[in-house]
Amino acid sequence: MSPTADPAGATAVELTDVRKSYGAKHAVDGVTLTVPRGEFFGLLGPNGAGKTTLVEIMEGLRKPDAGTVSVLGHQPARREKSLLPRLGVQTQSSAFFVRLTAREHLETVAALYGVAPDAVGTTLETVGLTAHAEVRVDDLSGGQRQRLAIASALVHEPELIFLDEPTAALDPQARRDLWQVLRDLKGAGRTIVYTTHHLDEAQELCDRVGIMVNGSITALDTPGRLIAAGTGNTRLLVPAARLPLDTARTLPGVETATVDGDMVVLVTTDSGTTLAEVAKVAGLEGVQTRTVSLEDVYLQLTGTA
Ligand SMILES: Nc1ncnc2c1ncn2[C@@H]1O[C@H](COP(=O)(O)OP(=O)(O)OP(=O)(O)O)[C@@H](O)[C@H]1O
Numbered sequence: 001m002s003p004t005a006d007p008a009g010a011t012a013v014e015l016t017d018v019r020k021s022y023g024a025k026h027a028v029d030g031v032t033l034t035v036p037r038g039e040f041f042g043l044l045g046p047n048g049a050g051k052t053t054l055v056e057i058m059e060g061l062r063k064p065d066a067g068t069v070s071v072l073g074h075q076p077a078r079r080e081k082s083l084l085p086r087l088g089v090q091t092q093s094s095a096f097f098v099r100l101t102a103r104e105h106l107e108t109v110a111a112l113y114g115v116a117p118d119a120v121g122t123t124l125e126t127v128g129l130t131a132h133a134e135v136r137v138d139d140l141s142g143g144q145r146q147r148l149a150i151a152s153a154l155v156h157e158p159e160l161i162f163l164d165e166p167t168a169a170l171d172p173q174a175r176r177d178l179w180q181v182l183r184d185l186k187g188a189g190r191t192i193v194y195t196t197h198h199l200d201e202a203q204e205l206c207d208r209v210g211i212m213v214n215g216s217i218t219a220l221d222t223p224g225r226l227i228a229a230g231t232g233n234t235r236l237l238v239p240a241a242r243l244p245l246d247t248a249r250t251l252p253g254v255e256t257a258t259v260d261g262d263m264v265v266l267v268t269t270d271s272g273t274t275l276a277e278v279a280k281v282a283g284l285e286g287v288q289t290r291t292v293s294l295e296d297v298y299l300q301l302t303g304t305a
Contacts, residue, residue: 012191018067029215045212088158103133113156163194199295234271235290242282
């Protein structure tokens with residue numbers, strides 16, 4: 001990207017027709033993507049879809065075979081000293097100084113970035129590691145190490161943060177805590193690009209998501225718009241004891257009816273009408289509704305539904 005193309009610096013990441021192959025495998029197969037500054041962008045997709053390769057290209061850790069990559073107006077593959085401190089990078093396999101304590105490790109990272117040591121205590125607090133600050137990295141649990149990896153990506157207060165499955169090994173409470181950390185970072189104007197397999201989380205946190213399949217981004221929008229453009233269907237769960245499957249299939253609006261355990265699952269395009277009929281035929285006691293989620297859209301797009 002030329003300097004005049006984005007004079008206000010409103011773009012954090014700009015990729016044009018980026019490609020990367022490993023032998024015959026097209027891991028990234030022509031991705032064009034713009035992430036504006038301040039956006040929380042989620043990259044979703046099944047194992048092997050090319051997410052990590054794409055993020056590592058943005059981070060400058062891998063060189064694309066073709067296409068152009070601009071990150072904060074720079075080419076990340078050049079590893080320019082003026083760019084690196086502006087990026088925060090947490091990878092799936094973070095390198096640690098394993099013989100140091102969590103605090104010493106983070107102090108070392110902070111020193112490498114030339115950051116004042118006070119940032120260490122605050123960052124340990126932010127990721128919930130204060131109580132384990134004096135534990136050797138070797139002795140931290142998987143989830144605690146993951147938090148330290150995230151802390152290492154945040155300690156120098158970068159403008160653009162890349163996180164690769166940051167919540168993968170976290171317990172539910174730690175996951176929720178990290179959501180708040182990420183929301184606060186976004187609130188402070190940072191740009192976040194992250195990969196996840198947690199669809200509920202992406203729906204909750206991301207301004208936009210890209211769904212990657214076989215090296216290409218097959219859907220790119222806000223979670224809300226992807227859901228709205230998705231099936232448009234609602235699921236109604238009715239106790240099977242009160243609604244025979246044959247009857248369920250004849251109700252207005254019902255696309256499909258199946259039995260799941262002791263419930264009949266109705267997929268309906270017209271939930272109001274179907275629900276009114278269910279009320280007449282079976283009553284509403286124990287009836288549950290489930291609207292479409294990002295997960296339903298994802299499963300449809302990735303062909304796993
Ligand atoms: N260094 C490499 N050498 C050869 N093949 C590779 C290499 N790195 C990745 N691949 C292949 O490229 C494809 C994309 O891998 P990548 O790790 O980018 O996917 P991913 O979407 O991040 O997957 P996951 O969700 O499992 O982390 C896969 O088929 C993978 O096996």
